[in-house]
Amino acid sequence: MRLIRTCIFFILCSQFSYTQAQSNISFLGKINYAEDLSNLWGWTSPTGEEYVILGTYYGTRIIDVTNPSSPDELFFIDGTNSSWREVKTMGNYAYVVTEGGGGVADGLLCIDLSELPDDINYNFSDGGVGLTSAHTVNCDEYGFVHVFGSDLAGGGDLILNANTTPLDPVYAGEVNDWYIHDGFLRGDTLWAANIYEGQFSVWDITSKTAPVLLATQSTPSVFTHNTALTDDGSYLFTTDEVTNASVAAYDVSDVTDIKLVDQFKSIPGSNSIPHNTYVVGDFIVTSYYRDGVTITDITDPSCLIKTGYYDTSPYGGSGFNGAWGVYPYFPSGIIAVSDIEEGLFLLQPDYIPACHLKGNVKDHYTDAALF
Numbered sequence: 440m441r442l443i444r445t446c447i448f449f450i451l452c453s454q455f456s457y458t459q460a461q462s463n464i465s466f467l468g469k470i471n472y473a474e475d476l477s478n479l480w481g482w483t484s485p486t487g488e489e490y491v492i493l494g495t496y497y498g499t500r501i502i503d504v505t506n507p508s509s510p511d512e513l514f515f516i517d518g519t520n521s522s523w524r525e526v527k528t529m530g531n532y533a534y535v536v537t538e539g540g541g542g543v544a545d546g547l548l549c550i551d552l553s554e555l556p557d558d559i560n561y562n563f564s565d566g567g568v569g570l571t572s573a574h575t576v577n578c579d580e581y582g583f584v585h586v587f588g589s590d591l592a593g594g595g596d597l598i599l600n601a602n603t604t605p606l607d608p609v610y611a612g613e614v615n616d617w618y619i620h621d622g623f624l625r626g627d628t629l630w631a632a633n634i635y636e637g638q639f640s641v642w643d644i645t646s647k648t649a650p651v652l653l654a655t656q657s658t659p660s661v662f663t664h665n666t667a668l669t670d671d672g673s674y675l676f677t678t679d680e681v682t683n684a685s686v687a688a689y690d691v692s693d694v695t696d697i698k699l700v701d702q703f704k705s706i707p708g709s710n711s712i713p714h715n716t717y718v719v720g721d722f723i724v725t726s727y728y729r730d731g732v733t734i735t736d737i738t739d740p741s742c743l744i745k746t747g748y749y750d751t752s753p754y755g756g757s758g759f760n761g762a763w764g765v766y767p768y769f770p771s772g773i774i775a776v777s778d779i780e781e782g783l784f785l786l787q788p789d790y791i792p793a794c795h796l797k798g799n800v801k802d803h804y805t806d807a808a809l810f
Contacts, residue, residue, distance in 0.1 A: 637661025
């Protein structure tokens with residue numbers, strides 16, 4: 440008889456329904472906007488103040504969320520009008536890209552945050568190579584900015600060195616085999632989401648001018664949107680940005696033998712679309728479009744269990760509305776969520792671990808093992 444594993448999340452309440460608006464995440468504060476929002480990221484000052492850098496249709500907004508019940512927008516940087524604006528931070532700098540293009544505010548927006556809350560300095564950089572637009576951006580621990588899905592490098596990873604001139608980084612190399620929608624970086628390894636190939640690819644980028652392909656792996660719905668690695672580097676999580684897709688978990692401890700170990704859906708059967716997922720210790724936090732934001736226990740990556748959620752959107756099911764981005768790394772523990780139509784949400788998560796019950800499950804009448 441096979442060993443059958445059943446994963447159970449026990450809820451201490453009389454009834455439980457996936458249609459409830461929240462569980463283990465509470466509301467703290469909110470800002471409404473008369474424009475659509477896109478992605479966001481966070482930055483914490485050396486003295487502990489917390490800020491959100493928020494992409495909106497008209498530009499980039501910087502908001503003090505140190506008191507999350509009363510967020511205070513400090514600065515707005517006008518930009519090319521665009522439904523896509525992506526943000527990451529590195530040290531005291533924020534980097535913003537948009538697919539808008541065609542305006543004076545093009546390229547890579549580089550923001551010096553060190554003088555907050557009093558002032559900011561910023562520059563629109565073309566990287567010295569004529570960069571005008573890009574889909575996403577990320578940064579590594581070595582001072583390099585990675586621009587994905589741009590009008591250069593074949594839409595792959597345009598690598599810019601920000602060590603000497605962080606407000607005007609310069610070309611250092613590229614990964615240009617496939618279009619890269621987004622990517623996760625740790626050490627000298629890039630985990631690239633090749634959305635149109637329906638795969639993630641793993642690259643050794645020790646040499647920025649001669650990257651080495653280590654592995655590729657298709658994802659369940661073959662529309663690979665983003666990637667996130669566990670702290671120990673053993674497991675990778677991906678999202679496929681299509682109707683009824685999953686957040687998928689892979690054992691990547693040996694990149695020559697990558698294994699899909701589980702798939703997770705926020706509301707099975709609802710046709711909802713996952714967007715961005717991030718690892719926070721033993722959990723992943725996911726912006727799940729019309730389902731809002733979800734927290735999933737990954738203690739056992741082969742058995743992913745939802746233990747928290749907050750629905751920011753009045754919509755349900757399939758559609759590109761609702762929670763675009765989530766930032767779960769503030770020292771205070773709060774998470775910031777950008778809902779496209781509903782505004783900026785500041786939430787307090789309670790990272791409740793799941794329970795795992797393992798055993799043999801049999802048919803009562805035939806004694807046969809059940810899947």
